[in-house]
Amino acid sequence: MNQAVRRVAIVAAMPEELSALLQAMPPDKQVQRAGRTFWLSQWCGHEVVAVLSRIGKVAAATTTTLLLTEFAVGRVLFTGVAGGLGEGVRVGDVVVADALLQHDMDASPLFPRFELPGLGVDRLRADADLVALVVQVAGEVLDKAHLHGLLQSAPRVHQGLVISGDLFVDTTAESAALRLALPDALAVEMEGAALAQVCHDFGVPFAVIRTISDRADDAAHVDFQRFVLEVASRYSLAVVKAVLERLPR
Template sequence: MAVIGIMSALHEELSAVLAMLPDEQRVSVAGRDFWVGHWQGHAVVAVLSRIGKVAAATTATVLLERFAADTVVFTGVAGGLGERVQVGDVVVASGFMQHDMDASPLFPRHEVPLYGRARFVADPAVSVQMVLAAQAVLSRFELHLGSATVANFRLGAPRVHQGLVISGDRFIATSAERQALRLLVPDALAVEMEGAAVAQVCWGYGVPFAALRTVSDRADDAAHTDFQCFIREVASRYSLAILSQWLSQRAAA
């Protein structure tokens, strides 16, 4: 049976997923707890990647080597960079890049040394499935969040975007940093701290990788406002509903 690896960076993001694995068993490897179980008939391994590129790459490597995941999905939050990307929207990555990778002048800026590339493409088939699942969930977002949560975070009609997600080992939380990134990588839709590292690992192993990120902030001076509350009340609910929809679609295919 194919094994699906599900990664999240924060406890609040992963807890909702673990609640859906009634037969999960904990396996500890490399200081991490991997939860092995089933969800909608699929063999699943869920794990907390921890925050940052090195931690995420380490976790992904163990997930592939020890648990033989055939597909890896990352779910969590990100800061919105694209002009039309708003808080409460969902970004499904089409590709990934490390915005803080710079080995120039030995290599072009952003290019990963000895890989001959700066960007790693998300798996097209899985990403399309994620887009369809996200669209289905967001079409009835108030049902999943509740009217009080929608009002509290002043969420409009959320949209699904697909495009470049960039990663780096710092939390972008000022308007100046956000503007600098927009000038540096104009086509980036969102910024986070893990995806590009996991994409590089999965590319090396030839394993399909996809990522969906709920936009928690605009990566500006207000990025820290109610961050944990947003993850708990909005992002984790989106992740749970979208992954459940995606797995249901895969089972029916």
């Protein structure tokens, strides 16, 4: 492969999260690696590769490593849904991570809780310029979005800490424990911090964009599958496409 090519990677964990984007992206070719399908295309003036990471931190780390070592990726955009934790973070809102943390990382007493052994930090920062662009674009997209029947209020954009772990957080007790331990966390999901660690190790800029599908508690406010297909997947398409159109080539 020509290493001069610096592709933009678009990653999601579940097929429903990537469906609208794959339908809009011009077809080119597919490559199979490690049981994953990588869709390669030219879109919005960029060489693009899209892939499903699968669910969980190990799956996300494997997928990200493949992107960076076999597909000459220079920037990574992760998009999908998450549970809302922060006050005022509501279903339908979009959270853009400026930092990511593994909430189930605990190597104490050898290291402080949450700290990544060998790195000396617990939070990994997303690329500031890329985050700023995504926040701006997401705000513009949501300003134009019509209030969907699944939403109770107009969606908003938030920027801050997103936490990840190999636990599907869906009880009030679990979300309360996370809020107590990490009061500035805006959202919880299962892949972003793993992708962040691989990108950090390789020195590759990344951004994580999450649409809030629930409040990570006992109350199911919306039909999840319908929400992902009718709201989150469409947000992902609109935001990613707009980012690509403004991203320097």
